[in-house]
Amino acid sequence: MSPLDLIVRNGTVVTASGTTRCDVGVLGGRVVALGEALGSAAEVIDASGLLVLPGGVDTHCHVEEPQADGTVHEESFVSASRSAFSGGTTTIICFTPQFRGEGILEQHRRNRERAACGMIDHGFHQIITDPTPLVMEEELPQVIADGVGSLKAFLTYDPLHLTDAQFLEVLVAARRHGLMVHVHCENHDAVAWRQAAFLAEGHTRPRYHALSRPVVVEREATGRAIALAELVKQPIQVFHVSCAEVAEEIVRAQARGLHVWGETCPQYVTLTAADMDRPGFEGAKFMCSPPPRDAVDHEGVWAMIRRGVLDVASSDHCGFSYDGDRGKAKNGRDASFDQVPNGIPGLAARLPILFSEGVSKGRITLEQFVALVSTNPARIAGLAGRKGCIAVGADADLVLWDANKRVTMTNVLMNHAIDYTPYEGMAVTGWPICTIARGVVVMRDGVVTAQPGSGRWLERRHVNPGPML
Template identity: 40%
Template sequence: MRTLIKGGTVLSASGASPADVLVEDEKIAAVAAPGVFSAAGMAADEVLDAAGKYVLPGGIDAHTHMEMPFGGTFSADTFATGTAAAAWGGTTTIIDFAVQPKGGSLLSTLDAWHGKADGNCAVDYGFHMIVSDVNDTTLKEMETCLDRGVSSFKMFMAYPGVFYSTDGEILRAMRKANDTGATIMMHAENGIAIDELVAQALASGRTEPVQHGLTRPSALEGEATSRAITLARVTGAPLYIVHLSAAEALAAVAQARDEGQNVFAETCPQYLYLSIEDLARPGFEGAKYVASPPLREKKHQADLWRGLRTNDLSVVSTDHCPFCFKEQKELGAGDFSKIPNGMPGVEHRMDLLHQGVVAGKLSLARWVEACSTTPARMFGLYPRKGVIAPGSDADIVIYDPSARQTLSAETHHMAVDYSAYEGFEITGKVETVLSRGKVVVSPSGFSGGSGGRFLSRDLCQYLG
């Protein structure tokens, strides 16, 4: 099967140029100046006209939680619905988190997540491992996970009694990562202090959703981020801070990077566009916006945009972990600490970050870099993913930069009953999506099915 994408502007992490793209079966065969393939008489089985459009590598969302167990329920998107929604939004690869239970095995956990995902995904996928129980067996299993294509391990300084690891346990895992080349990912919030603040709030009768944000102050994210960086410095391990939301945490990351330490961080669209004012919406409405770390005061947003421009924030992921407002978020009615933590977003990441381009906050190259190329490098997928180049997988998005759309639960494809961005009017829209050469989204609709494959990942290739 040969597909020609003609007349578009091909985007990369280094710039933009008019070019045509030739796809042979699942791979990109060639990229050439406009008209070269036609002039050479090369016939194609399918021709996609990208005139006036951007042609960019499919997005890579390196932080999703499909079918995630939390607080007695599960996130609303299955791997089938979540990856289909991802495709609608121009994301052609997700990396999801397999959750080790306390006392459980990493390898049996990985098997369980394969059971959820294999044969059910519309786009390609990989796994990170959540390490919640550090012991000799777990540390040995980390090596086997690497052999099985899982090269990154997430730990928590939050959620005591559930996912929380002590500094000593983190140190042990980081030493193993330094020995093997694996990457440690860190949820950096001071969970011990947060739990005390939560208990104080509940004891005083403060139970509304906004208390979730007020009991998780940004200073405690900054403190934990600094502590994680120090532990990484002691062990020599690379460190990736997930879902960074606060200026204090960003300052710690920037300082470490300036000093030459291999510290990286991601942020998420919710921290760029939403704020604690959403958590404080009337009644129980704020429960829709409960996630951890929490939404911050708006003043943090300018710092995060600046961090994206300077590359102190290397990646934009979603932390997609959707819980329906009805029946799921409502589990926390009368007690904010029982509201399932998480928000939907996998479908809108590419569009929302494109608004930064529209507003002059980001370049086109930086948009592609943060959404696709850097996550591919960071998590051992480059150059198979993250770039439009000969030999790479034909994961390609044709994007209309002038189209207008309004985000709404009525039109999104995620399996959740609300939109965190309800009524947002944005510029730009995905028109066509190819996953390994197959059109899965087009102006006529979704045709993806369940052809996504598991991606066995290499070690981090990113030194930016």
């Protein structure tokens, strides 16, 4: 065999289908050999005592995302790349927003320019908030031709939410073009009613964010989204499922043979609604939607992960600093809960938390972990065989993982642009030692060496799904 660019030797290679001791040979940014005695290479990394995992694939990240008020998320593609590599993630799928009354094509082009400054391989989901004929018939096909393979629909939030009629338009367009649809499921009118009632009674603290978005509003919207998708025969993925009660809607759909998948996030197996009841404004650090539930719900989520009902765990990284004019306190620390930016950071924390809480504590196997954070998200994103696996022909995205390393998480370790982590002080067992992206070492011992502009755009081509009726 001719000399390779890189050989990772003496590690335990873990994929979604099995675990083996072998070396990994890399040439031209791709895996070209798995075995022993692979010959020579320009660089050799000794992975003795370490796991060799596929790079994490995070298909739910809000990065440098424009907002309707003219601001932009403070997490840039450069800082997000650093954070992702620090936590063992090598691929992200973010979002291109649409603002009502506007198109999507120019925003898509601007988003691609922003993302090109980063270091991580990336793609976009296209958010649809205003499915006009111009957008759906003229601009959407151009965005698809550029490699966007999925749409995002919100069933809550002003000014993002779609009516049922509009959601059907999105589903029909996705069906026509062979796209995946990802859905944020909460009943908009029910949430608004609960919020108004609490505010009218003077209940404004962060804890009322969770109380205004109980499980029933998530469960109802999930069932409704599935029913409408069933009507159109359109596959969907339900984003950030917070508890087993909501996941049961997916169980019933899958039992009927529907193409419905569920995603969850680290906050739903670690944080609780009680975190939003911390003194003063501190609870704002834990506000996201759907909100974390109760501690008893954590095991229910793990049970659904083991069953394969929730087969993807993304970060839903949506970073707003605690302070600053774009942060949680931008409207003041006495702002009512409905005026606090909604979302938490989690890019670097995702893999360590899920490994520690899942594998280290015996809740899931190594193979299930790899499927959850790498292989399944890559498959659903249309990147199977290229990302999320260690196989000949795949991109050489690898993470060397110390399964026994104990770390207390701090904001410094997150390496992001946000001034806090909701996981501050959490002890984890299992930590990334080295991250390799397309055959190049981009992080070693917490130090990121990747150069801005080195990330690649990932085209995700669609397929014809066949007749709708």
